[in-house]
Amino acid sequence: MKKTILKIFWKVTKLNTLLLSALGFCLGISFVLIGLKIYQNVFSSFSSELEKSDFVVLSKDVVIFNTILNSKSVLEQREIDSLQKQPFIEKIGFFTPNHFRVWAKVSAGGGLEFATELFFESVADEFVDSRPSNFRWTDPSDPVPIIVSEDFINLYNYGYAISSGLPQISKGTVALIPLEIELSGPNGKKTFSGKIVGYSERISSVLVPLNFMQWANKNIGGFYGTDKPSRLIVKTNKKYAGGMDKYLSSNNLLINSDKLGTAKLNAWGKILVDILMVIGLAFVLFSFVIVLLNFSLIITEAKTEILLLLQLGYTTATITKHLWLYMAVYMTIVFAFSAVVYYSSYTYLNKILTSRGLFYEDINSKSPLLLLLLSYLILNGLGYLFIMNNIRKRNKV
Amino acid sequence: MNISFKKVTPSPLDGVTDLQTEIWGKDFEFVTDQYIKIFAPSGKGKSSFMHLLYGLRNDYKGSICIDGKDIKTFSSQTWATVRQEKISMLFQDLRLFLDLTALENIKLKYELKSFKDWNSLESLFERLNIAHVKNKPCAHLSYGERQRVAIIRALVQPFEVLLLDEPFSHLDRNNAEIASELIQEECRARKAHYIYTSLGSDVYLNETKAFRL
Numbered sequence: 001m002k003k004t005i006l007k008i009f010w011k012v013t014k015l016n017t018l019l020l021s022a023l024g025f026c027l028g029i030s031f032v033l034i035g036l037k038i039y040q041n042v043f044s045s046f047s048s049e050l051e052k053s054d055f056v057v058l059s060k061d062v063v064i065f066n067t068i069l070n071s072k073s074v075l076e077q078r079e080i081d082s083l084q085k086q087p088f089i090e091k092i093g094f095f096t097p098n099h100f101r102v103w104a105k106v107s108a109g110g111g112l113e114f115a116t117e118l119f120f121e122s123v124a125d126e127f128v129d130s131r132p133s134n135f136r137w138t139d140p141s142d143p144v145p146i147i148v149s150e151d152f153i154n155l156y157n158y159g160y161a162i163s164s165g166l167p168q169i170s171k172g173t174v175a176l177i178p179l180e181i182e183l184s185g186p187n188g189k190k191t192f193s194g195k196i197v198g199y200s201e202r203i204s205s206v207l208v209p210l211n212f213m214q215w216a217n218k219n220i221g222g223f224y225g226t227d228k229p230s231r232l233i234v235k236t237n238k239k240y241a242g243g244m245d246k247y248l249s250s251n252n253l254l255i256n257s258d259k260l261g262t263a264k265l266n267a268w269g270k271i272l273v274d275i276l277m278v279i280g281l282a283f284v285l286f287s288f289v290i291v292l293l294n295f296s297l298i299i300t301e302a303k304t305e306i307l308l309l310l311q312l313g314y315t316t317a318t319i320t321k322h323l324w325l326y327m328a329v330y331m332t333i334v335f336a337f338s339a340v341v342y343y344s345s346y347t348y349l350n351k352i353l354t355s356r357g358l359f360y361e362d363i364n365s366k367s368p369l370l371l372l373l374l375s376y377l378i379l380n381g382l383g384y385l386f387i388m389n390n391i392r393k394r395n396k397v
Numbered sequence: 398m399n400i401s402f403k404k405v406t407p408s409p410l411d412g413v414t415d416l417q418t419e420i421w422g423k424d425f426e427f428v429t430d431q432y433i434k435i436f437a438p439s440g441k442g443k444s445s446f447m448h449l450l451y452g453l454r455n456d457y458k459g460s461i462c463i464d465g466k467d468i469k470t471f472s473s474q475t476w477a478t479v480r481q482e483k484i485s486m487l488f489q490d491l492r493l494f495l496d497l498t499a500l501e502n503i504k505l506k507y508e509l510k511s512f513k514d515w516n517s518l519e520s521l522f523e524r525l526n527i528a529h530v531k532n533k534p535c536a537h538l539s540y541g542e543r544q545r546v547a548i549i550r551a552l553v554q555p556f557e558v559l560l561l562d563e564p565f566s567h568l569d570r571n572n573a574e575i576a577s578e579l580i581q582e583e584c585r586a587r588k589a590h591y592i593y594t595s596l597g598s599d600v601y602l603n604e605t606k607a608f609r610l
Contacts, residue, residue: 002508004501011496308492311453313480313509313554316473 024287031280059231099221100185405459437610577601
């Protein structure tokens, strides 16, 4: 590195303006990264059924006659056959209900016990999202693995726990709770140990492995028949989704819409975070433009010096490299400082949100830092080209 | 190095007919081992001649070739190489960085390309009687002192031709003699030749050929 040439540019460097744009960078970068982090932490855990609507749950509309006549609203075979022929359907999965009674008990220590009646459903494995490897049952002595809807834990954490002053629990904690499951039916009673092994965003139900369900229906419920399904899970082909709404409403079928409320809230939150990120991005861009203009000014003010350097045999590339070094040092300081500002303000925000029950999991992801590094490299690269171009343009010998 | 001029006339002198010149509009060559003196009174284009040869202006008719290549075809990269290794220049208006110290002005050139080691460069300050100002900004130096700093700067790099534009215009007789001795010594060390301009009365540097401009 040639030191003397740096001294020539130092004289014309405008520190005040650079400080101002450093502030802009800090704010902008923090906004964008915090927005990104909120996307990862909050929205990813809420990501709605509607967005991933390649799988939807369909059910027959329950009408007043069902209640009055105590008839079940089920799908007839011909309805299923017709559905199967529709172009927007790729695959249909059936829910198998339990034909026995289920009681689940949790021992809270000190003789305290909670018990509740439950229901189980099963569906072919391929329809279960985020199916962990231990969602398997082979032998009657095995514990029963259970997948519950994410909505249940959300309801508990954001509704029940806050209002009744109970601690919020993480998914990890839930997995540690030992459950005692008592099944009873015409063929007797049997107790299993159970374990929650996963969460489904897609299916709001309590799922157990299909072979366990078949075994229990036979051996405890004494049920050997097949059920007429009351709801289905279907894999849709998005290409033909256009005709889906019409077909469903004319056939009295409903799309599971229990996520709709969350989805709306989600949409509002996303718009706010989007605005935050756009403002942040604008800050970053404007600050960068200020930095570029600043360097353009430096090049103008040092025009005589640059010309003389060229006359002494310095190349445009060497001059560019040294002037850019200023920019690179500046950018390094600004980005490092921004990272610190982002990290501390994010940690602070996280603390506030957690105390209000809005976060329950901090996804440790490197992507904000990667984004920061990438934009650092890109901006520096652009800066280099800008400086070189400016020096060339103004010093045509 | 071979430098040839073919019917070269700089734009400001274009159409001026009463020139008694041996250079403008004529064909001639400078070859290695010649020490050339270009003499003329003020305003006849001495500095223009130097600047044309150093590639600082291209408003002229005719063609100038260095080693057979037309200098109008030189890229800025080629000029940079030429100015680092082939041709060194002492400007009449000196062109020092006035905010930098005398030593820093030398260092600027030394950091680019050097024929000599740093210590022998520093010793030149003593030889030219300007050792006491070497750490002062050039803005605080007299013209005579600045001219000697510029001379040292011209001698930092390797070169085949040294262009000296009125090299001793600000120096007293004693200092001009010391400087001219140094220049000739340095040219011998590099097996280089020089071209210098003069108002005509200059007697310090030896020449093998003189041209009236």
